Amino acid sequence: MHNLKNKIADFVRIRTIPPVLNALLSELADDHSNIDSVSKIISQDISLTARLLRVANSAYYKRQTEIRTVNQAISVLGTRAVKALALSVSFFDLTGGLEYSGAINLRDFWRHNLEVAVLSSQIASDMPALQPEEAFTCGLLHDLGMVFFIQMMPDEYRQVLMQAANTDLLEKTEIKILGASHSGIGAEIASAWRLPNIFRDSISNHHLAEIQNSADGSISIWQTVNLAHKYSRQGIDICPYISIENLRARQAILDRLNIKPEKIAAITSRVQEKVISMAAYLDIDIGDPWNLLSRANAELGELYDLYEKVIIDNGRLQSEIERNTEKRMTAESMGAILQSFGQMVKSCNEAIKNNLRTIQALLFAAEPASENQEKAARSLEAIRETINAINAIVDEFRQPGELQPPLNGSDSSIREINQKIKARMECLARYSNTLKTYSPTGKKITAPEEPFSSSS
Template identity: 30%
Template structure:
């Protein structure tokens, strides 16, 4: 099947995908330093589902309130501006998909889980390395694969073909996207966030999260490497970034070095992020699967990884003994 050229795709998604109304209004009022909690609460109260989520979150164990909070203005004060921003943005991104056809034909649950886990791991990495704004890392995690959601919404048949190529032919995500559309989800997502006029470091991450920013580490590069690492740590529908497992391991190691992060810290964050994601999904009213389902999938992935590494090890050992044999023969 023929799909439109990359320029037309960018033009179409940026035209149809305007910034969700509630998000635009909340960001506007939050970004104004003179806004009071009452004004922020007033904007939130116009959206019933966001109001429900805010009240559910403020009454959760995380905020440890003895008395039930029923007023949004009180919730805004207790939760703080950053948590409100995160909750509004997450609700807006997940709220973009309501179409039942997409739920039937594609494993949306795994995509949601990937976004939430990436965001939650990114926030923990940011805290660990003392990055200035951990909530910004969370927001970037939710947004990083926005291009995939847009492609599934507006170029569904082609994108399902991309996903099939990744699963059946084990093609890397960006190669499969380029083959079919001539551009990647990172480019589509960045065109969109650029148009939304979000801070430029978020657009930079959406555009570059499949590679590491090297050299001196300005804040933008650090944020990008946090997301690049969190993205690869999570189990998503797009695990085969590169069919070469050794390259994936090297990538993770380089990301850790660039962020000065130990392997132990990465393992701990990985485990914690699974539980945190389940909690977050509850506040957002999202189905990402239960703990048993998630752990079973994580175990399957680990087993797959173990067997791939074992195969690589055996291949290398055989090659080494062949080389040793050849050297001995030459010497003799």
């Protein structure tokens, strides 16, 4: 533990907060900060100014006229957006300038942090008391403790990651092997850097399974980061499998923050494209589309796991209710819906593999590049729509407990569940028709070969 304290002190000493970042942080919560004061702070740092102007002129904003000064950037983008942008870029430089990648894939790491940042800001955008830009920067920095472990204890951390792989025991394993969790260490570093409390709270609470209402009933940014983390699909510190307990905990937080299921579904269905554009915007390398596509395929594996888990639950349920005819009928309906869902996942997987093959073929084709690009873009779009469709179906399935008939439920509650099952079967049938046509060439999907085989 003494060793750990020394390492934290070393980290804080090596990675000192630049004066410009400190000044920006004190301006962060100040609604009265004007263009001149923010511009003056940013202009003190030449490299930050250069990066800010580069991203302000990037394709993300599709501007006709070039932005040449920090003042112009602020008047066009807004003071809050420029502060958030400058903070994000500074934080990335402060923590992301790591060369070491032996313990962890840094692109995966930043993709996860960006995903949580995007989700946090989207969740906060509907809450009048919160600033989405602040939620974004808090989300971006939530795994600061991991940066410490990666840089200061890479070999030990690799050991932790190997032991905790495919479990939800990362923090427990960190404490067992290293003596502290990344949430705890991150919060300590945030305090040493004197970051505002919203950062420290977001870092220290992002893994909490449950959250309590604050005494005055207000909602805090760290709560949005906590919820965002539970919806993140990519990252080394998230639970790799979906459990009923986790789904229930997530639903409880949604209820507590008064967020409607349609709202969160709308946010999550578009998160990946927002992550890609924010990465371009902030000039953060999160890997190439190939990597993202294989990630998308990995998501399907996760869906299979969910499917299997529901089947097991269903089997257990079936044996418990076999004496009750009406309940047995409910269980049979569940069996049917699970079968359809399994076929749907397979069909999605085939559609994705087919599109991957098309993209790969386009890379080696002798056609004009622009034509290939168009086809590749259509394939990517088809993959995106496929993933969205399957996510929409999964969101239906993720309503915790709804499809489980209560063992001692009344006849009316069983009838209600039967109706919900019917609605889900209709949802599956609807997507089933769409998915059959998901192919960039419009051809019927045939049994795919391996997407990356040299023969394709």
